[in-house]
Amino acid sequence: MGVAVLALCRDMAGSVMAMPLHAAAAAGRVEGTLRLCMIPDVAVPAVDEAIMQFNSAYPAVSLHIDIAPWRQTIEAVERGDADIGITCDDIRRQSLRYVTIGQEAQQLYCVDKAPLLARLAAAELGVAGEEKRFAPRYFTGESFILTGGDEPRELRDLRAVTGWARVCPGRWIH
Secondary structure, eight states: HHHHHHHHHHHHHHHHHHHHHHHHHHOOOOOOEEEEEEEEEOHHHHHHHHHHHHHHTTTTTEEOOOOOOOHHHHHHHHHHHHHHEEEEEEOOOTTOOOOOOOOOOOOOOOOOHHHHHHHHHHHHOOOOOSSSOGGGGGGTSSSEEEEEGGGGGGHHHHHHHHTTSSEEEEOOOO
């Protein structure tokens, strides 16, 4: 009997919780919460513009933003803990709909006094008969702190091809 009553209680609770949404829809008003999960440091102006336009068009909708690594963002959308995810993905999942909003360029940086900078500058000058452009092989002996289990497959594959991060002093844990 308890299982049967529990099922009825769940149905009733769901109906009660849905009342404000149904009332708002009947009045032609959109309200509720939009749950967005995204990676940190998204530098795509279209995202900022879309958030501002959404807020103007639907002022009764509150926006809840969670910041998470890319893999956790995807998992949050798949579980239904987030309505929208903004992230990269290494494999397109059948359960999700993808919309490209921009592209990100990965760059390497070093301080002015780094020995690597002097080697790169010398390599840029070139040797007779050698092409005068940057080549990834100059990073093969350098140390890299790896991103751990949240590293996109493309970055892992690039490191394997170029030989980057054969010297690994640490891993980033999140």
